Amino acid sequence: MLCKRARRVLVFAVVLIACLPRVGRPAAVTLEALLAAPFPSELLASPTGGKLAWVQNAGGVRNLWVAEPPGYKGRQVTRYTLDDGQQLGGLEWTPDAKSLIYVRGGGANRQGDVPNPTSDPAGAEQAVWRIQLDGGEPKKIAEGHGAAVSPKGDGVAFLSHGKALWAPFATKEEKGSKDKPVPWLSVRGGARQLRFSPDGSKLAFVSDRGDHGFVGVYDVAAKSLRWMAPSVDSDADPAWSPDSKRLAFLRNPAASKVTLFHPNASGEPWSILVADVATGQAKTAWKADPGPGSVFDDELVAANQILWGAEDRLVFPWEKDGWLHLYSVPAAGGSATLLTPGDFEVEFVNLTPDRRQLVFNSNQDDIDRRHLWKVDVSGGRPVQLTKGPGIEWLPVLLGDQSGDGKALAYLSSGAKRPAEAVIQVGGGGAQPLAAGTVPPGFPEGSLVEPQPVIFSASDGLRIHGQLFLPPGAKAGEKHPALVFFHGGSHRQMLLGWHYIGYYNNAYAMNQYLASRGYVVLAVNYRSGTGYGLNFREAPAQGATGASEFNDVLGAGLYLRSRGDVDPDRIGLWGGSYGGYLTALGLARASNLFAAGVDLHGVHNWNVGIRTFIPGYSPKPDEERLAFESSPMAWLDGWKSPVLVIHGDDDRNVSFSETVDLVEALRERHVEVEQLILPDEIHGFLRTASWLAAYHAAADFFDRKLGK
Numbered sequence: 001m002l003c004k005r006a007r008r009v010l011v012f013a014v015v016l017i018a019c020l021p022r023v024g025r026p027a028a029v030t031l032e033a034l035l036a037a038p039f040p041s042e043l044l045a046s047p048t049g050g051k052l053a054w055v056q057n058a059g060g061v062r063n064l065w066v067a068e069p070p071g072y073k074g075r076q077v078t079r080y081t082l083d084d085g086q087q088l089g090g091l092e093w094t095p096d097a098k099s100l101i102y103v104r105g106g107g108a109n110r111q112g113d114v115p116n117p118t119s120d121p122a123g124a125e126q127a128v129w130r131i132q133l134d135g136g137e138p139k140k141i142a143e144g145h146g147a148a149v150s151p152k153g154d155g156v157a158f159l160s161h162g163k164a165l166w167a168p169f170a171t172k173e174e175k176g177s178k179d180k181p182v183p184w185l186s187v188r189g190g191a192r193q194l195r196f197s198p199d200g201s202k203l204a205f206v207s208d209r210g211d212h213g214f215v216g217v218y219d220v221a222a223k224s225l226r227w228m229a230p231s232v233d234s235d236a237d238p239a240w241s242p243d244s245k246r247l248a249f250l251r252n253p254a255a256s257k258v259t260l261f262h263p264n265a266s267g268e269p270w271s272i273l274v275a276d277v278a279t280g281q282a283k284t285a286w287k288a289d290p291g292p293g294s295v296f297d298d299e300l301v302a303a304n305q306i307l308w309g310a311e312d313r314l315v316f317p318w319e320k321d322g323w324l325h326l327y328s329v330p331a332a333g334g335s336a337t338l339l340t341p342g343d344f345e346v347e348f349v350n351l352t353p354d355r356r357q358l359v360f361n362s363n364q365d366d367i368d369r370r371h372l373w374k375v376d377v378s379g380g381r382p383v384q385l386t387k388g389p390g391i392e393w394l395p396v397l398l399g400d401q402s403g404d405g406k407a408l409a410y411l412s413s414g415a416k417r418p419a420e421a422v423i424q425v426g427g428g429g430a431q432p433l434a435a436g437t438v439p440p441g442f443p444e445g446s447l448v449e450p451q452p453v454i455f456s457a458s459d460g461l462r463i464h465g466q467l468f469l470p471p472g473a474k475a476g477e478k479h480p481a482l483v484f485f486h487g488g489s490h491r492q493m494l495l496g497w498h499y500i501g502y503y504n505n506a507y508a509m510n511q512y513l514a515s516r517g518y519v520v521l522a523v524n525y526r527s528g529t530g531y532g533l534n535f536r537e538a539p540a541q542g543a544t545g546a547s548e549f550n551d552v553l554g555a556g557l558y559l560r561s562r563g564d565v566d567p568d569r570i571g572l573w574g575g576s577y578g579g580y581l582t583a584l585g586l587a588r589a590s591n592l593f594a595a596g597v598d599l600h601g602v603h604n605w606n607v608g609i610r611t612f613i614p615g616y617s618p619k620p621d622e623e624r625l626a627f628e629s630s631p632m633a634w635l636d637g638w639k640s641p642v643l644v645i646h647g648d649d650d651r652n653v654s655f656s657e658t659v660d661l662v663e664a665l666r667e668r669h670v671e672v673e674q675l676i677l678p679d680e681i682h683g684f685l686r687t688a689s690w691l692a693a694y695h696a697a698a699d700f701f702d703r704k705l706g707k
Contacts, residue, residue, distance in 0.1 A: 002097055003170075003389070004415055005269065007531075015359065019117065020207055023125075025639055026443060026445040026446040026608075027442065027443035027444075027445065027446055028443060029443045029446045029447065029511065029512055029515035030443070030512075030647070031224070031434065031508070031509070031512050031691055031694050031695060031698075032691065033439065033441045033442055033443055033513060034057065034442075034443070034508035034511065035059060035505060035639070035687050035690055035691060036059040036439050036441075036442070036687075037058075037416070037418035037419075037438050037442050037476045037506055038056045038057065038058040038420070038434070039056070039057045039058075039343075039418070039419055039501055039504055040054050040055065040056050040057075040368070040411050040420060040434075041054065041055045041057070041394075041411075041501065042054055042055045042089055042091050042422045043394045043396055043409060043410070043411055043421055044091045044092075044093065044396070045353075045398045045409070046094070046097035047093055047094045047095055047097060047103060048096070048097050049068070049078050050068070050069045050398050050407065050422070051067070051068045051069070051093075051097050051291070051699055052067045052068075052072070052398075052409050052421075052433065053065065053066045053067060053091055053093065053100055053101075053410075054091075054421050054433075055088050055089060055091065055169055055439070055639075056076075056421075056434065056628070057438065057501065059083060059087075059404065059687050060082075060083030060085070060686050060687030060688065061080060061081060061082060061086075062080060062086065062087065062088035063076050063077075063078045063079070063080050063088070064076070064077050064078045064088065064102060064131065064344045065077065065132060065421075065434055066100075066435070067421075069407070069433075071484075072407075072423050072425070072431070072433055073432040073433075073435075074421070074434035074435075076431075077100070077131055078128050078131060078138060078149070081364055081647055082199035083686050083688055084117075084118050084120075085106075085115065085117035085118060085680075085685030085686040085689075086104055086105050086106075086124065086685075087104070087115075087463060088100055088102060088103075088104055088105075088108045088686070089102065089103055089553060089683065090128075090146065091101035092147050092148065092149045092156070092205055093149070093286040093346055094149055094153055094169075094267050095150075095151055095152070095153040097133075098132060098133055098134065099130055099131060099132045099133060099425055100130070100131055101127065101128065101129070101130050101141075101147050101149055101156055101416055101581055102128075102129055102130075102131070103124050103127070103128055103129070103144075103145045103146075103147060104127055104676065105124060105126035105127055105147060106124075106126060106127070106283060106681065107126060107196070108126065108432060109413055109651045110277075110498070110614075112161075113649075114126045115119050115649060115678050115679070115680075115681050115685055116649075117647075117649075117677075117679050117680045117685045117686050117689065118679070118683065118686070119678055119679045120459070121545075124478065125143055126142045126143065126144070126145055127140050127141070127142065127143045127144065127155065128140075128141040128143075128145065128147050128158045128167070129141060129435060130156075130169075132572060134656070140409075141156065141158070141181070142158070142159055142160065142165065142167060142181045144158040144159055144160035144165065144181075145156055145158065145160075145424060146157055146159035146192060146193075146194055146201065146337070146360055146557050147194075147390055147532070148184075148194040148195065148196050148203070149196070149201045149646070150196055150414050151196055151197075151198055151200040152200035152421060153169070153197065154168055154169055154200075154246050154552070154659065155168035155169050156169070157184065157194050157196070157203055158174060158181075158194070159190075159191060159194065160181075161193065161220055161344075161594075162188075162189075162190030162191065162219070162478055163185060163186045163190070163191065164183075164184045164191045164194060164203070164205060165182065165183055165184060166181065166182050166183075166184045167180070167181040167182075167186060168609075169184075174651060177314050177554035180302065181433055184203070184218060184427075185203075185216075185218055185225070186203065186323035187207050187216070187225070188209070189207040189208050189209040189210070189213070189214075190206070190207065191205045191206070191207055191216075192205065192206050192207075192208070192311075192689070193206040193236065193237065193238065194207060195238050195240060195304075197244035197551050198242055198243075198244050200220070200358045200549045201219070201220055201221065201244065202219055202220060202244065202277065203218045203220065204217050204218075204238040204240065204247055204392045205217075205238075206235065206236050206237075206238065206527075207388070208234075209589055211232075211254065211668065212226050212231070212232050212233060212234055212254060213234040213235050213236060214228070214230050215227070215235045215236070215238050215247065215249045216228065217247065217277055217280075226277070226278060226280045228247060228249065228273075228275040228277075228282055229273060229280060229281060229282035231251070232254045233249050233251050233252060233253050233254050234251070234252045234254070234593065235249050235250065235273075235279070235615070236249065236250050236252070236574055237249055237250040237304050237305040237306050238267045238304075239304050239306040239307065239308045239345050240268045240308065240315070241308055241331065242268070242308065242348070242355075243313070244277070244333065245276070245278070246274055246275065246277060246402065246516075247271055247274070247275045247309055248272060248275075248285065248306050248308060248314055248331065249269060249272070249275070250271075250272060250296065250306060251271045251272070251273055251317075252270050252296055253268040253269070253270065253271075255304055258263040259540065259609075260612055260613065261489075261541070261542035261543045261544075261605060261608070262541070262542060262543060262544050262568050262608055263418075263527075263537040263538060263539055263540075263541055263544065264295045265292065265295070265533065265534070265537040266290070266292060266294045266295060266419070267290055267294055268294070268295070269287055269288040269289065269290055269294040270287075270288050270296040271284050271286065271287040271288065271315060272284070272285045272286045272306060272314060272329070273285065274286075274314075274331050274332075274333075276427050283333065284333070285314060285329060285330070285331055285332070285333045285334075286314070286316075286329045286333065286336055288318060288706045292320060292321070292322050292533055293319035293320040293321075293322075293398075293533070297317065297319055297324060297533075298325065299317070299324055299345075299347070299490060299529055300317040300346065300349060301347055301349070301394075302348070302349040302350065303350070305317065305349075306357070307351050307358070308331070309328060309351060309355045309356070309358075309375065309377030309575070310354065310355040310356040310378075311356075311378055312330060312331045312332070312566050313328040313329065313330055313331065313341070313378060314328060314329050314330075314331050315327070315328045315349075315351075315358060315377055316328075316329075316392065317346065317408070318336065319533045319701075320336075320338075320491060320641050321341075321396060321570040322532050322533040322534055322638045323342070323343055323344060323348075323532050323533065324336060324345045324346055324529075324533075325339070325340045325341070325345050325346055326338075326339040326340045326349065326358060326375070327339060327600055328377050331589050337378070337379045337381075339358070339375050339376075339377070339379060339382070340360070340362065340364075340373075340375065343365040343532070344362050344365070344367070344500055345363055345530055345531075346360050346361075346362045347360070347361055347362060347363075347370065347393065347396065347530070348360060348361045348370075348499075350394075350395060350396055350397070350589050351377075352374075352397045352451060353397070353398060354378060355377070356376060357374050357376055357377065357397070358374065358375055358376075358377060359372065359373070359374045359385070359395040359396070359397045359408070359615055360372070360373055360374070360375075361373070361392055361393045361394075361395060361410075362393065362698065363530055364384075366387075367464070367530065367531070368392050368452055368464060368466065368495045368524075368530070369389075369390070369391050369494055369495055369496065369497070370392055370393050370494070370699075371384065371385075371386045371387050371388075371391075371392055372384070372386040372392045372395045372408075372410060373385060373386040374379055374397070374539055375384075384560040385408060385429075385560045386412075388560065389414060389415065389495075389496075390412055390413065390414045390417075390496065391412065391413045391414070391495075391496045391497070391498075391499065392410050392411070392412045393396060393410065393411050393412075393499045394410055394411045394499070395408060395409070395410040396398045396408070396409045396410065404671065406426075407423055407424065407425045407426070408423065408424045409421065409423040410422060410423075410425075410542055411432070411499065412430065413496050413497035413498075413499075414496050414497065415449040415450060415495060415496045415497075416444045416445075416447040416449070417440060417444060417496075417497070418436075418442065418444075418504075419498075419499070419504065420432050420433075420434065420438070420499050421433040427631040429604055429635060432539055435706050436651070445512050446471065446515065447515075448469060448470075448471050448515075449464070449495075450466035450467060450468050450495055450510075451467045451469070452453060452464070452465075452467075452495060453465050453466070453467045453521070455554055455555065455557075456528075456558075456628040457550040457551045457553070457554035457657060458550045458553040458554050458557070459547075461526060461538075461550065463523060463524065463525060463526070463551050463554060464524045464530075464531065465493075465521050465523045465524060465555065466493055466494070466495055466510075466522045467519070467520070467521055467566070468510050468511065468513070468514035468519070468521075468522070469514065469516075470515070470516075470517045470518065470519065471514070471515060473564060476563075477564060478563075478564060478566040479517055479518060479519045479564055479565060479566060479569075480517070480519070480565075480566055480567060480571070480701070480705040480706065481518060481520070481521070481559045481562075481565040481569065481570045481571070482513055482519070482520050482521070482570070482571050482573060482701065483520075483523060483552070483555045483556060483559065483570070483571070483572040483573075483585075483593075484506065484509075484510055484520060484521065484522045484523065484551070484572070484573055484574055484578070485507040485523055485525060485572070485573075485574030485577070485578030485579075485581040485582060486503060486506065486523075486524070486528065486574065486575075486577070486578050487502070487574070487575050487577045487578045487579070488527075488528060488539075488576070488577050489502065489525070489527040489528055489548070489577030490527070490528060490529045490536060490569075491528055491543070492524050492528050492529045492530035492531075493506075493523075493524055493530060494600050495508070497699075498654055500634045501683070502575070502683045505690050505694075506522075506575070507522075509694050509697070510522055510652055510680055512694070512698065512699070513698065516702070518560065518697065518701070518705075519562070519564060519565050521555055521558070521559060521704070523551060523552075523555045525548045525551035525552070525581065526538035526541060526547060526548055526550075526551055526607060527541040527542065527548055536647040542605065542624075542629065543605035543608075543625070543626040543629050543630075544629065545625065546584060546630075547627040548581060548584075549581070549584055549585070550583045551581075552572070552581050552584060552589070552591070553585075553589060555572075556570055556572070556585070556589065556592040556593060557592070560592070562628050569590065569594055569595065569597040569598075569702055569705040569706060570593055570705075571585070571593060571596055571676070571704070571705055572585050572593050572596045572597075573596060573597035573598075573599075573697060573701075574598070574599065574601070575599035575601070576599070576600055576601065576602070576652065576653060576682065577601075577602065578599070578601070579598040579599050579600055579601020579602065579653075580601045580602040580603070580608075580630075580631065581601075582596045582597065582601060582642075583596070583598050583603055583631035583632070583642075583661065584630075585643055586598075586631075586632045586638050586640050587631045587634035587635055587638045589639060590637060590639035590640040591639075593640055593705035594640055594704065594705060595640050595641050595642070595701060595705055596640060596641075596642050596643075597642070597643045597645065597700060597701070598643070598644050598645070598661075598696040599644075599645045599646070599693065599697075600644055600645065600646045600647065600652070600653045600657075600658070601631075601644075601653065601657070602630070602652055602653055602657060603630060603632050603657045603658070603660065603661045604627065604630045604631075604632045604657060604660065605626035605627065605629055605633045606626050606627055606630075607654055607656065607660075608653060608654070608657065609626070611652065611654045612652075612655060631661070632660070632661070632664065635665065635668060635670075636668065638665065638668065638670050639670065641670070641671035641672070641673070641675070641700075642665070642670070642671070642672055642705050643673045643674070643675065643697060643700040644658050644672065644673070644674050644675075644707075645670075645674070645675045645676075645677070645693045645696065645697070646658040646674075646675075646676060647674060647676075647677040647678075647679070647680025647681055647682065647684060648679065649678075649680060649681050650680075650682045651681055651682060652681075653682060653685075662674060673700060675693060675696045676698070677689050677692070677693070
């Protein structure tokens with residue numbers, strides 16, 4: 001028998017042990033935890049001082065962060081607190097690196113309405129803001145977007161309702177009307193792509209005129225406008241020379257009519273022109289060869305599609321060899337030099353501060369990931385900067401003020417580790433810029449590492465995918481399975497957390513579904529990026545024959561052949577173009593796919609294309625083929641239940657596409673469930689909307705596929 005004192009000690013010990021944290025037990029995988037992880041974007045170096053700024057979205061709450069040398073310890077500079085769906089972006093440093101310009105709120109649709117996903121009775125706006133880094137609240141400049149800060153540091157130009165305005169920066173001593181915006185440009189066709197000359201004396205811009213487009217230059221002092229070599233073609237992407245005397249720009253010929261959702265492998269070649277700003281006269285510095293790469297591809301993520309490097313060389317993307325690579329050419333004209341040879345795609349690109357090198361990411365030697373490289377603008381062997389199982393993008397090479405040499409900042413993620421902004425100083429290892437911002441409950445230890453797989457489409461084409469297996473699955477067990485299709489279609493899912501917010505969320509959903517016992521296959525179908533020009537511009541794709549359906553069938557048959565998959569419980573899901581393929585799979589292969597979740601999918605190409613091109617007027621045979629390539633043409637074979645999810649302020653896929661589909665399926669007595677999100681746009685702006693959609697999808701699959 002224990003004495004009373006001994007019993008008290010024993011009871012205290014038991015209680016103490018019970019209260020201790022349970023070491024080793026991984027956190028539960030929930031959608032709330034997965035979508036709460038911060039997602040960084042728009043990493044931008046300051047023009048002086050070696051500072052960094054970026055946008056961080058934490059559970060739908062968007063804020064600006066900065067990090068400064070020598071410690072580069074990130075700090076939040078704005079204090080927004082709500083998941084209100086108000087976008088944050090368009091970052092611009094002032095020349096003294098003491099303040100940031102940014103845009104808050106989404107862009108207007110054709111009716112002039114900006115997104116209002118909370119259905120706020122007071123409405124919403126898109127506006128340009130300024131915040132000082134030394135403290136204080138953000139100051140609203142005016143309603144608008146597309147801001148460009150003058151290199152003189154005396155103000156900012158921006159766009160509002162198609163016009164360019166100027167807002168001077170008032171000093172502390174100045175009051176009254178000093179900082180009120182004044183109109184600068186009101187031109188037919190509107191203005192976009194505002195670009196100040198390095199000396200701040202002029203502003204280049206693009207004016208779209210429908211079937212053609214001009215590059216113009218506004219002289220600030222003279223208040224005059226000059227067009228650069230106007231033609232019947234479409235000009236864009238102006239890039240200034242360092243001396244502010246010349247302007248390079250891209251010219252797409254009028255004869256090259258790129259049609260959406262059709263293969264565009266070749267056409268009338270595009271070119272690069274260099275204009276004398278004083279006269280407006282221009283010469284062709286370079287022109288693409290006929291054949292592969294003759295149609296310009298704008299998949300490059302950079303400050304501009306043309307970058308003016310050192311040694312008076314112009315850097316640009318070209319697909320001459322069937323892969324998206326970087327080339328450079330003398331501004332005076334000459335042959336193009338290939339900078340990034342090999343069977344891979346270049347994606348995020350930045351010039352170094354001295355303009356002598358390029359830092360970029362690509363899928364070289366690791367086709368379903370991204371790693372960082374650098375190369376001289378004049379050529380030479382590229383140098384690899386990162387490698388391994390992670391994914392890296394948006395590299396920024398800057399001069400570090402701590403005396404330790406160069407600093408390389410970038411965004412990074414892994415198969416289990418969510419995206420974060422990191423920095424390497426003086427050749428050291430990568431350190432997070434905002435340590436401790438991932439919530440403690442994030443279930444990193446409970447996530448799975450997707451496996452790379454290659455399977456055959458029904459027509460024999462080899463297709464890449466990522467396979468998520470349920471954790472702790474036992475040999476001999478058969479699981480329900482799901483196929484996921486990304487949108488785009490010019491996208492690529494990776495072996496880790498994605499660099500685009502929409503697909504970052506989709507990756508989280510696939511992890512969540514795997515945690516619930518599903519085998520999940522994410523499919524990189526033809527017409528997507530990452531695998532070369534011929535794969536992206538595959539014949540008979542989209543509205544010209546729906547050749548991607550072969551990949552849908554191949555994915556389902558691959559899963560059916562696996563010993564760990566129940567062949568009678570295979571479903572599919574996807575959004576946008578992925579919603580199109582989901583609906584196509586259900587309409588044409590309900591015997592293979594038992595259920596599906598269609599998020600804002602295209603259901604009739606003749607409607608979908610008009611959403612982007614209001615004047616779309618196809619020939620009768622083109623219109624007939626587009627319809628036959630659509631799910632609406634195959635509804636009589638649709639037997640499987642479907643959940644449709646759509647925001648009714650969608651600016652990419654008309655909400656009418658879902659209205660028409662639901663009505664047609666009801667007429668055929670097909671089981672349809674729906675989740676409609678009032679005032680949400682295509683890529684849901686609120687994390688609450690993503691949670692509602694994904695919870696509804698998981699519940700639907702649990703009920704229909706019998707988890």
